[in-house]
Amino acid sequence: IQKTFSIVKPDAVKRNLIGAIYQRIEQAGLKVVAAKMIHMDADKAKGFYAEHEGKPFFDDLVAFMTSGPVMVQVLEGENAVARYRELMGKTNPEEAACGTLRADYALSLRHNSVHGADSPESAAREIAYFFADDEIH
């Protein structure tokens, strides 16, 4: 059984989509095993997206991710990393398959409603970045 890390981004929280997105996660057979609402400051967001530092979209990405509260959650299931990436769809909602979260909810490439870890190694790092061991069930 595998864990992955997920964020409901500020654009989705603002539009009252937390419940809809959690429902889609649970319907897909993934279990929410830890969750909380946080409002990241710039240092927290920069650390989270360190791999993108120096890219042209980095500053706007940090501004967006700190523009309001987000939900962070740990999801568990067989092959959870790949299954949740599939549920999200491609980064750009115009390229995301029908029925994916980004096809249905994302507003743009930047305001794309959800994040998901891209490998089991990223998942472990991202979970540890937001959650203490005793917060995960």
Ligand code: ATP
């Ligand atoms: P995430 O890491 O958020 O799950 P991803 O792994 O599909 O998304 P990344 O390449 O890691 O995509 O990019 C991280 C985030 O940065 C994207 O989700 C998107 O919000 C933003 N982003 C990526 N590329 C661009 C771009 N060219 N212009 C604007 N924003 C971008």
Ligand code: MG
């Ligand atoms: Mg990514």
